[in-house]
Amino acid sequence: MTSMKITLPLLFAITVLTITNLAAKTLNPPADPGWPRQRTSEQGRLVYYQPQVDAWTNFKELSFRMAFSLTPKGGKEIVGVVEVQAQTDVNMDDRSVLIRDFKIKEVKLPGLDPEKTSQVDQAVRSFLPPDHTAVMALDRLVASVEKTQAPATVQVQNDPPKIFVSYTPAILLDIDGEPTRAEIADTNMGFVVNSNFPLFFEKGGENYLFTGQQWLKSPILEGPWAPVANLPKDMTKVANDPQWAQMKKPILSPSAKGKPPTIFYSNKPAEVILFQGQPNYANIPGTQLTVATNTDADLFVYTPTQAYYYLAAGRWFKASDLKGPWTYTTPDL
Template sequence: MRWLVIVLLTLSFTVAQGAKKSSDKALVWPKDYKLGEHDITVFQPQVESLKEDELLATSAFKFTQDKKEYYGSFSIKGRALVDKSKDLVSLSQIKVINVQVPAAKKDPKELQAQLQGLYDGKSYDIPYRAVINNMQVQVSEGERPKPEIKNDVPKFFYVKEPAVLVMISGDPQWAESKGAKEVKRVINTSALILHEENKEFYLWALGKWYGASNLMGPYKAGASPSQKYGIIKEDLIKDKKIDPISGKTADGKSIYPPQINPEIIISTRPSELLQSQGEPQFQAIAGTALLYMSNSPNSIFLDSKTQDYYVLVTGRWFTAKNLTQGPYSYVPGRNLPHDFAKIGANSPVADALVSVPGTAQAKQAAIVSNIPQMAKVDKSTQPKNIDCDGAQKWTNIQGTSLKYAENCNTPIIQVNEKQFYAIQDGVWFTSTSGVGPWTVAVAVPQSIYKIPSSSPIYYVTYVRVYDSNDQFVTVGYTPGYQGTFVSADGTIVYGTGYAYSSYTSGTTWYPAPATYGFGAGYGYGYDEGYYMGFSMGVMMSPWGWGTCCWGGYYPPPIHVTNIYTNWGKHTIVTGPGGGFNVNTIGDTKFARAHGSGEIYAGHDGQIYRRNPGGQWQQYQGPGAWDDINRKNAGELENLHQTRNVSERVPANSRPPDRGSAQQLRGGGGMRAGGGFHGGGFRR
């Protein structure tokens, strides 16, 4: 079983407030309360680990006995339910363990029982961002094979004028149009491309028809096909079978002036569009020999020493001597010029640091990719709208004994003749037949988690079942389910890099996951690093974009999106309920303890304090503290720096003004409904 350990980060506790960010309210530590005959001060806890859905935290405390102050520590263990979209980690089934009171004449077992009484039947919430700030992570892949990430070079189109990239998934496949069989439609694209024999090709985009004498263009705006083309278009838009490519922002505004007709670029292979508004303009990056293209929405850099261009797409680096002519080659992050690691955290291009191995931003992004989004699913839940193109066609999954139905809109896996599993919106279902009836799965065979990254349904291995009871099943997914993976460099990349074959028939297209064509770039640092995720270029029209982005909708970052909301309130519980504010455990209300807020329980179980001058001391007994060597205080300084996560000043992200070029917006090329957006990953 795959697990992760998150070492020594600091928590802030708060009450859940629906969708409102829980950390909006700064909390004060330490806290005083009465426990039996003792007045006890509890200092801000630190998380020791998060393993699957089990969270362990340790806190230092102080109490008075015989007019002397004693210090100790205790740990709490509980079930964690992570809801990234609400910035909440809900902790329930809390157990108090490992109470230590050195030098005090106090029975630890008695004190543990008293503390446990405060937590019985209660749950509380932790800000999610407190769980990801300044922490270290150790990941054990367990039985999951390490994904093989491919870095084959896509085709790059560099243009200096507005352009739209339209992807066709391989060679064009034509299908008859409803009500007008003589009009054929390219079925293996999300865009609308129509054609009649011996007539022009027509593409609908930006509210107008474009015409061309060749499928690959060039296309010219202002074409006027016959009325039947308009009827076909309206029917397909109504049925959400094509992407109208509206070219509008989230607030409904056009990203192009009325007189602008962007160039239409058609590609049948993995491709990326690079754009600048006119001739490229470069600005220097302070402290480096690097320049960045300031009038481009893309991450394009120039090394002034070598005159090499570096382009960052999908978390991967590519280099070329000429942006237009190439040739481009892949660059492992570890082989980048050292100046990339010197980009300042406040630089306009600081988000590139996520893709530079060894940087704090890269490490934190990798941590986030291993924290699951979780929910409790009612066992009565049923999958929605599972469709197959005729009888199921079973395809072997290489390296396993499993098969999957290639001609269905939902991943359906055959384990054996009487055991089938389907996944939809992050929930596993099981049946004795490939056509159902389906029930929510309370366990998933380990063989499924051995599906290799060469399989188009590899992403399903990032959804887990954690627990179950008579009514609910606790499930969760990590960002791999939405296409985010950790590369060999330890950095985050979008997509496996495989050019999977899609299923296409005369009437149906089920797209396979795609890596390129989304203009995907990683957004880092929005509001303390919380809103981290791959973003999709506004006017990218990638494979499988069609069934999502209506009316200028841009999905939120994929590390924050909670796809479990698609099931509705009555089906999914994203928190255990019964939450309470740790300011008021039991009947006791806490007050600020004066002058002693710098007490910590170290990872070694010892008690430490930090004086106003920054000197660290270790507790030796009542009234006795010994100085420790500053060189050995690195871990303690990390605790100190993370102690007030909820009060931090939001980190700087890329400033909104990068020339007048259109910025990346929202989501990661994913649909909020599960897996890759639209037809990238099937729902």
């Protein structure tokens, strides 16, 4: 009888674990790692961005374009756009789409020396062979489909984001839509839920922003923002609240030292082109392009027209001046 008492619970535990593992495999969708993605080989590295869908015929055959940057081994970065046709398999259980059977229709390489075009074309095709596959979240793909094919509630937005430019340290205070404010219990403080930086406010008073290095304050979110060495007294209560444990040290030891960064505020999609000083550009051999070298942004200048080309969220935007206005230009590359 003793062995029976041991065996039954053990079998039950194994059964529960097995069912749990099977359920986890069923419920957890294949990872959509997001964009951009990259592939490496002996030839170098290819970074490719989220597909821009032209057509999804019968929700099986997918025609799309992808911006990419190719860095040959020991060479300079080359940018372009690849047009692809592929087949898709939709899995409604985990809301994913398998993109397979890649057929590259065209590789566009604006400004590249014609003598090098064929070599680069073949290199791109080697990174994305016919047997290449990619998993993409169904909702992400549907959001990329043109309005004529997508459900009536889905619209393709190619409007340029607000593009800020700075030559000194700066951060983007990004609020997703209108600010959503929540009060902090038993204090005179609150916080903005949909902010990308820790953002607090005193009821009827100032806003307090933590940049990661120092605290700034402003009566309005649009600024101007100024350094502050002393936070409201009730922020001590916030620091001692377990919910805000990660903010305890910066709250209890606030710093206003150093020159504050420029704060760019936006409640709509926005990007910051951040230079380290005045812009520096370098020629890309064999092309009529120069690339900005003292910024992390993908920013190029087409020398015959002095037009700027900026890659953001897998889409190309063009302007005659860094101050804008910017226009969507991916189809024209």
